[in-house]
Amino acid sequence: MYGPVLVGTKVTLRPPDDSDAARFVEWFGDLEVTRYLLRRFAVGQLQEEGFLKTVGESTTDVFWMLEAGGRPIGATGIHQIDWLHAHGTTGIVIGVKSEWRKGIASEAMQLRTEYAFRQLNLHKLSSSTFAENEPSRRALLKAGYREVGVEREHLYREGRWHDHWLCEVRRDDWEPPQAR
């Protein structure tokens, strides 16, 4: 499934269109962009078109493009949704590096969280990142996620092992601050 349009002050989440596959070819070809992603391979145009088709047809994913300043800059999603137990896992990538550090991920995560709890009736979202990915950790914490553990030396990247930081946000923890 694709998510609907969600408008923030810095970023808009929108469903992908036919021009978007090519953007991932560029973004995932850049080792700086994939540095803290679990993936480390580039993609081809056809592969990415296939992914966007598959994720659009999936009933356990909700996927959005991120747009800022009138252009697509990345993507985010809720994945592996278990509708019975009402949880899913989340991820984000901003592929246009000049858009890093402007608060875009922080706002996108907040919009995604609100949609998950208020529109999809999910109970909990989980996420994870390389422990040293401070921007990602900070943005997740601001969106209401809390650390639930660290898998030590779980990920291999750039010649060494890295800790894997795990976090969750429960709807019951997220709701009260929204009411204030």
Ligand SMILES: CC(C)(COP(=O)(O)OP(=O)(O)OC[C@H]1O[C@@H](n2cnc3c(N)ncnc32)[C@H](O)[C@@H]1OP(=O)(O)O)[C@@H](O)C(=O)NCCC(=O)NCCS
């Ligand atoms: C990680 C990523 C999503 C962060 O997006 P972003 O829009 O740059 O993040 P924000 O601007 O919302 O910043 C979030 C927080 O991190 C801080 N921050 C941003 N860049 C930072 C850096 N290089 N070092 C330390 N802190 C940083 C910000 O100040 C902010 O914290 P604050 O509000 O407490 O001051 C983005 O850099 C990205 O997509 N990177 C490549 C893919 C990736 O790593 N995805 C995440 C995998 S889980």
